Amino acid sequence: MGLPIIGIVCCRWRLESGHFYHLVGEKYLAAIAGTGGLPLLIPALGARDHAQILALVDGLLFTGSNSNIEPEHYGGTPLADDFNDAARDATTLPFIRAAIAAHIPILGLCRGAQEMNVAFGGSLHQQIQTLDQMLDHREPEGDIDTMYGFAHPIELVPSGLLHRLYGQQQAMVNSLHQQGVKQLGHGLVAEAIAPDGLIEAFRLADAPSFNLAVQWHPEWQYADNPLSMAIFNAFAAACQAHYQHKHFA
Numbered sequence: 181m182g183l184p185i186i187g188i189v190c191c192r193w194r195l196e197s198g199h200f201y202h203l204v205g206e207k208y209l210a211a212i213a214g215t216g217g218l219p220l221l222i223p224a225l226g227a228r229d230h231a232q233i234l235a236l237v238d239g240l241l242f243t244g245s246n247s248n249i250e251p252e253h254y255g256g257t258p259l260a261d262d263f264n265d266a267a268r269d270a271t272t273l274p275f276i277r278a279a280i281a282a283h284i285p286i287l288g289l290c291r292g293a294q295e296m297n298v299a300f301g302g303s304l305h306q307q308i309q310t311l312d313q314m315l316d317h318r319e320p321e322g323d324i325d326t327m328y329g330f331a332h333p334i335e336l337v338p339s340g341l342l343h344r345l346y347g348q349q350q351a352m353v354n355s356l357h358q359q360g361v362k363q364l365g366h367g368l369v370a371e372a373i374a375p376d377g378l379i380e381a382f383r384l385a386d387a388p389s390f391n392l393a394v395q396w397h398p399e400w401q402y403a404d405n406p407l408s409m410a411i412f413n414a415f416a417a418a419c420q421a422h423y424q425h426k427h428f429a
């Protein structure tokens with residue numbers, strides 16, 4: 181039997197050579213391949229081929245990225261020297277809405293979670309660390325193991341999807357972001373909350389297919405983390421079910 185195909189939209193970055201590349205971090209590919217999916221990289225070429233791509237895939241993963249969503253998409257303030265990726269925004273934001281409409285399972289991680297919020301009309305805090313009473317959610321200084329190590333606890337919303345998948349009320353997560361949910365988009369419900377009240381996970385409650393957005397990075401050393409495995413196994417099961425229905429129903 182074949183594997184469910186999981187589309188992953190690339191970032192479009194200009195590298196030192198001056199050329200632009202479309203790229204995805206390997207840890208995302210490892211988490212998808214390691215939990216039964218077949219990763220398919222999707223270039224950030226905008227929304228023109230979405231229908232054809234949606235016919236090919238059994239799920240979509242929206243990854244993290246050091247770039248920020250352009251604030252024009254959610255009524256934010258343009259920041260001097262902001263690191264944006266307009267090509268990725270133009271690809272992911274309509275893609276998220278189209279995937280939900282097509283009953284394709286989706287999982288959004290960090291920037292990908294922010295994209296899911298913005299795609300449904302939500303807004304973002306742009307520099308959380310500048311806000312009173314809020315934690316600094318940026319990654320700590322240090323080596324990569326330090327950067328992606330546990331940073332703060334989250335409370336899982338009782339009887340929410342994450343709580344049902346994980347079975348516990350609290351978890352520790354890593355934190356590598358300066359932006360985050362300000363206002364949840366239409367139909368989105370919180371799934372996990374940080375100690376400062378920041379919404380750290382959410383989903384589209386009435387969607388017919390699996391969808392989940394998490395602000396942290398479960399793909400990092402996913403196999404060693406029970407919450408990460410619960411997330412990726414649930415996503416994989418939903419994508420597998422989509423694959424079975426498409427090919428054998």
Ligand SMILES: N[C@@H](CCC(=O)NCCCC(=O)O)C(=O)O
Nearest residue numbers: 244245246247290291357358359
């Ligand atoms: N730029 C946004 C989102 C942060 C994010 O996705 N970080 C990922 C770091 C690289 C990786 O692990 O893929 C923000 O700052 O909020």
